[in-house]
Each structure stands twice: as structure tokens, then as C-alpha cells.
Amino acid sequence: MVKIVIVEDDVFLRAELQSILEKEGYSVESISSFDTTLEDIISAAPSVIILDLNLPKLSGFQICRALKARGIGPILVLTSRNQLRDELHALDLGADDYLTKPCHPKRLIARIQKLHHLYANMHVLLDAGDFQLDEKANVLYVGKNSISLSENEGMIMKALVKAVPSVVKKEELFNQLWGSSEYVDENILQVNMTRLRKTLDEVGLSNRIKTVRGIGYQLIGGSCR
Template identity: 50%
Template structure:
């Protein structure tokens, strides 16, 4: 499901925006704490972020720059700052669109839809925490680093990311990656998990795949 995350400190406006997107059929939510908004945004793995510029603590400009260096979702600026200078600054930091308040909900929804369609045409990205995985190429992006994973390891990581934060069972992995859990060498999953962890270690992520003994595997990406 498409998830839209509203980063707005005005509680009433935030609720209005969440309601407006929900009525359009999206899964919409807002963040209410701005002590560490970067991590909360990445943890939510949104399809699109609607971002205000005047925020407590770190500004929307700073957040936009930080997020664009680490994630692949579009960012739509919605702000009361209506100068050309501010708009150009935001676009220069990676913002994908810029709208000023007050903005009609239909206009906002139309711009959001356009961005989602544009990104959908060129990217098939899934996210978990600070990780972004292109499911066509199995290119994994983390901060400014990336790695191209072999198909089998890419499929394993994809399922772990899609199921995150839930646990993925051994049976689910065998069926997803190899088509069946029957007649499959019981060591094949362990061998490929070892290879995946080794490759993830190249970009500093060797410890994120956790084994839950007797149950399966999960990702530990909190704080990334």
C-alpha cells in the first residue's frame, strides 16, 4: 500500500492533511515528535513525504538534504514560505515539488499522485529503516554507499525488508526464493545467509540480519 508521511508540526494542519490523503485512498500518517525526525521518517519507509520547512529543531531544508542522501522516496515541500529564493533552495537540496500554504487538498493530492507515478515509472524501490533496495537490480543503497547483490541474496533481503519489522520464517524464505521448502538442501539457506551478511558487511551492515533461533530471521535497522 502507498504510504504518505506528513512532516508538519502544526497538529491541526497535520491531521487535516492526513485525513485528506486518507480520503483519497492512501495510507497516510504524520509524525508528532521532532526530537529525531530523521530516524522516524526512515523507519516508517514512506512512499512519499510531505515536508514543512519551518519545523522545531532541524529545519525542513536540513531534513530534505539529509533524507535525499539516504532514501529514494519523493519529497513534496508544503510551506508558508513563498519566496522564489526558498523554493530554489529546496529544489537545490533535492525536493521534488514545492507548494505554498494554504493549498487546496485536491491540488496537493494531484501533485502527490504525479510524483508517485513518476517514481513508479522509473523505480521499484522498497525501504526498511535507512535501507533502500531496487527490486529490479538488487542494488542496495545505504547512506552514500551501495552494493549490488546477487539474485539469491537480493531475494532474501527483499523478503526480509518487505516483512520488516516482523520476523520471516525459514519456510517463507525457502518458498519465496527457491519456490518450495521440499526437496531443498537444509543448508542452502544458511549458506546464502552467510554470503548475504558478508556482502552487507562491505557497506557496514554485516550485523543487521538477525537469527531468531527456532523461528527464522529478521532485520535490525533501528537507528540506521
């Protein structure tokens, strides 16, 4: 079942879209208010996301970026903003297609199909610019090479990549790797960091994990697009 999530605040347009898409055989879920948006979108595990840019609280652009950083997509922006710079901005932030209202249903459906097909045959890779991480398989792709990471290495990389360009707190890493319950020696994180850095070194990704003294670690470099 192909599931489509519509993020759109105009009630009437939303109903119309939903009707069109459901006739086409899609499973549709609509979301309007922001408070629940990000979480809802993620937990809905959509095959395609249709996103309006004019949302009440957080802008569509921000949602776009947040979703992409988490490897969620594809995102089709459907908006009444027909300015080129809006389109460029949206595409730059990670939107996969950009259609302006009014949009012929057939065009919308064709584009949805396209995106879905593309993503269905594609891995969702966390993208750090000059390398990609397959968070499910714990495999790192650097250029044409690939190396598989250990469980721990993968977890740390995932956290770092998802947080770019922020710093990941040590505490957070401890929670992710060893749970917050049991006690583990502080040192274990450092050891695993050393190991990860060494692994990254071996594939040409040197000095990419910066230590933020007292706080945590941060992934740097890797020109964001």
C-alpha cells in the first residue's frame, strides 16, 4: 500500500487532494497543525510526502530540511508560491519536486508515481555531502567504495550525521549506545570514538569528528549542498 501524507493547512484543498489521491488507490493521511507535524510525518512512514510551504507555524522550508536530515522522503512541494527563488530554495533544502498550484491532478499523480518509484528502488541514505550512511545496514559509502561499520560505529555515525551541523552531547550518545539505565565507564565512548575515527581515516575521511570539550562531538566538513 502506497501511503501519502499531505501537509497542508487549507482544509478544502486538503480534502480535494485526498479525494483525488484516494481515487487513484493511494492511502492518504492529512496533517495540518504544526505541533504534531514532524512527529506525525515520521511515524506515518509515508511513501511520499506532499508539502505546502505556507504553514502556520514552522515554515515548509524548515520541515523540508528537518525531514531530509532524517532521511525521510520523498518530498513533493505543492504550493501557490510561484517565485523561482522559492522553488530553488525548496529544492536546495531537499525537496524532490516542486509543483505550483493550480496543478492538474494528472500531473500531480504522474510526479508522485515518479518519486515513489524512484525511492522505492532506492536506499534511504543519510547524506553528509561527501559520503553517505546506510543507517539500516551500517554501511558507509564514500565515492565508489563502501565499508561496513560495526554496530557501535554505525550508531555514532548516525547520531553525528543526523545532528549536522550541531554538536551531539556525550550524554545523548551514551543513551543511544548503552541506554540511560546502566552505568558504563565514561571511557568507553572515547574508545569507540577512537575506533570510529580510525575507520574513517582508512577511507579518506580524516579529521571529520571534532571534539567539543566538555560537551560532545561534532561532524564537520563535507560541503552541504
